[in-house]
Amino acid sequence: MISTFALTLALAGCASGPDTTTAQGQMTIGSRAARQGLWREAMFRYRKAVQIEPANAMALSNLGVAYESEGDFENAREAYLKALQSDRANPYIQKNYSRFSEFYQKYKKREPKVLDGEQGTEQAPATETPKPPAVPEEKKP
Amino acid sequence: MRRFAIAAALLLAPVPLFAGVFEATLTLPVRPRLALTEGTHLAIAPFVIVVAAEDRIDRASRVDVQEEFSRYLKKKLEKETELEIIDASSADLPTSDVRELAANRDFWKSIAAKNGADYVLTGAIDFDIEDKAGYKTEEYTSPVDGRTYYRQVLVESTGFVFDIVLAVFDGDTGEKVAEENFRDFKQFDGRNYDELMGLFENLRSMEKQILSIFVSQETTSTRYLFD
Numbered sequence: 533m534i535s536t537f538a539l540t541l542a543l544a545g546c547a548s549g550p551d552t553t554t555a556q557g558q559m560t561i562g563s564r565a566a567r568q569g570l571w572r573e574a575m576f577r578y579r580k581a582v583q584i585e586p587a588n589a590m591a592l593s594n595l596g597v598a599y600e601s602e603g604d605f606e607n608a609r610e611a612y613l614k615a616l617q618s619d620r621a622n623p624y625i626q627k628n629y630s631r632f633s634e635f636y637q638k639y640k641k642r643e644p645k646v647l648d649g650e651q652g653t654e655q656a657p658a659t660e661t662p663k664p665p666a667v668p669e670e671k672k673p
Numbered sequence: 674m675r676r677f678a679i680a681a682a683l684l685l686a687p688v689p690l691f692a693g694v695f696e697a698t699l700t701l702p703v704r705p706r707l708a709l710t711e712g713t714h715l716a717i718a719p720f721v722i723v724v725a726a727e728d729r730i731d732r733a734s735r736v737d738v739q740e741e742f743s744r745y746l747k748k749k750l751e752k753e754t755e756l757e758i759i760d761a762s763s764a765d766l767p768t769s770d771v772r773e774l775a776a777n778r779d780f781w782k783s784i785a786a787k788n789g790a791d792y793v794l795t796g797a798i799d800f801d802i803e804d805k806a807g808y809k810t811e812e813y814t815s816p817v818d819g820r821t822y823y824r825q826v827l828v829e830s831t832g833f834v835f836d837i838v839l840a841v842f843d844g845d846t847g848e849k850v851a852e853e854n855f856r857d858f859k860q861f862d863g864r865n866y867d868e869l870m871g872l873f874e875n876l877r878s879m880e881k882q883i884l885s886i887f888v889s890q891e892t893t894s895t896r897y898l899f900d
Contacts, residue, residue, distance in 0.1 A: 601700075
């Protein structure tokens, strides 16, 4: 809380700070927050960046990372896929998506069997298993 | 096939960091394999030892893997989970054939009933020690003439392999509800490294994996962010 406040103050006090009307400006503030582990603030800024430039691959990828850090994996997947659709050739985005996919597949595989100790009965998991992430079509040269 | 090879190479290749890109470390959850409710009674039954101590002629025969592992497991599960752990390691297994044992539902039901357990934890363990010695070529700069020579150096090491299959059986039905296989290899300089120390080094490495059957764990992973 104090760190968020300090960051806000620091940014407000900085006369030549990032231009918050541009996607780049929002991303800069978001990444400063992410560096300090303030992921909610970072997510807010990356969302703003995406609102300003919906096809900005870097902002979308950053947003994916922020969602992931907050445990919102479905939205993270969506953001990564949109980032890849916008810039298929970016190696950082490719790497982020492959790392995320690897983690998420394992995570989904471990959909826990909810077992009740007293009854010994197996209950259905609360959510249904979503389909594995679809890789966007490769652009032909 | 070629496309697959290119994709695999892309995934494996390290990406150099350019200006405006930095790496962030995320802490991500690892779900438990079984979500057992608090207070569930879990009995630790004996494990099948793949090569029994009496059949061994190496140093691994000096370690009572059954006893050491059961004790370790009980201590860890009591500390890290909310389960009620029951020691049922003194029970006699009807067979040492892992498949036959897994199919013997009545046996698991009887173990559970005798110990008042909801679930039974068991499995198979293979612990191996490999003392190795060999020659390695090493660069050597002579203090006399300052020239570089190559010389053969004797290298000795001890390797510890711990391979385990953990299985959980439902006490009411005798049915297997989870099975996980873990393997760890550790190598230490010098021959005759203490076998018990080696065993515990293996167990320490696998601790998170073993516990992840019953409780959530965390893992870290890096992602790239753009400034």
